[in-house]
Amino acid sequence: MTPPIGTNFNHDGSLAASASEPPRHPQSPELATKINIPRNADSDDQHKDLLNRGITGVTVELNAVRPTAAGEGQISSLFVKINERLTLMEEVAAWKATNKKPTEDLEQEKRVLAGTKKLAHKYGIDWDTCRAGSVSDKSGKCRKSTRLHPYPTKEWRRLRSTGRLESRDPTIGCHAFIEAQMVVAKEIQDNYRKQWQVKGNIPETVKSITETRLEIKIISEEILKLIADCLKSNQTFHPMKTLFMQSLVSGDLSVTSKKLLFEKLTAIVLSL
Known part of the structure; x- marks a missing residue:
């Protein structure tokens, strides 16, 4: 029955x-x-x-343990800074549009990567080490699945000390996050330029690109310092995904781009 x-x-x-x-x-x-x-x-x-x-x-x-109240405040400050950096892309786009410059500036991107790499080392953030869950192959690449499950710190040190695990991968770590930031920044700039083209006007007051880039540089360092502080206090970003998505309000950013940026943020680790 x-x-x-x-x-x-x-x-x-x-x-x-x-x-x-x-x-x-x-x-x-x-x-x-x-x-x-x-x-x-x-x-x-x-x-x-x-x-x-x-x-x-x-x-x-x-x-995973949800961040403490203090940790949540710390992470919230990080998200605000990330959005603040993206907000400055309107000024960058205005300058480029006024001076008839393309959105993409590869030389500037190289300078940003070089400068950020130094800052990452300064704050103890790993730049692009592949902390794989298995020994990397002869090509020096790591399997995609193993990137998501790093070895515990002690095991990683043991493997790396034996020379069995040494690889660099620009698709993970802080390098990937900075690359994602630049991709998102270009999307925002393009969005503004399309809006201005449709409306037939560009902001009348355009700041110097040098001044704007200095502001971006200062905020970028603040972002890396906050990331390092969060990681050093064992805070985890994963439970804060909804807040992250809600925090990015600049430039009509797509949900896909927000997810990309969050994914790369959660892959950042401290240097060993």
Whole structure:
């Protein structure tokens, strides 16, 4: 006989003796108490998916500690600074439009990368070391899947000291985050220039590009220092994804670009 909907079950699948016990999924008593979901940018979506499928009486344990109140304040300040940097792209776009310069400036991007690399080293942030979960192959590249699961610090040191694991990868770490920032910055500049072209006007007051770039440089250093402070105090960015997405309000930025920037931010680690 099929028990009525809403009947409570014990761990072994038998009927619960007390009506006060949290209901369990009738067809899946093996889900009894806990499901471990790896903490990543999609874990909140996985949690919602479990609830949408009606799996109740299950404790979802996220394998990351949410930042403390002080940590959340620190991370919030970081997100504000990232948005502040992007806000300055309107001034950059205005200067380029007035002076009939293209949005992309490869020489300037090289200078930004070189300067930021020095700042990353100054604050103890790893630039592009591939901390793989397995030994890199002869080509010096790491498997994509292993980039997402770095070795614990001690194990990484042991492997690197033996010469078995030494690789540089510009698609991860602080290097990748800075590259993503520049991609996003160009998107914002293009958005403004398209708007001005449609309206047929450019802001009348245009600041010197030298002055604007100095402001960007100062904010960029503040961003790296905040990132380093967060990492040194063992704060994690993953639980703050929603706040990050809401914080970036400059230049009609696409959701895809926001996700890209957040993904690269969460891949930054400290130097060993």
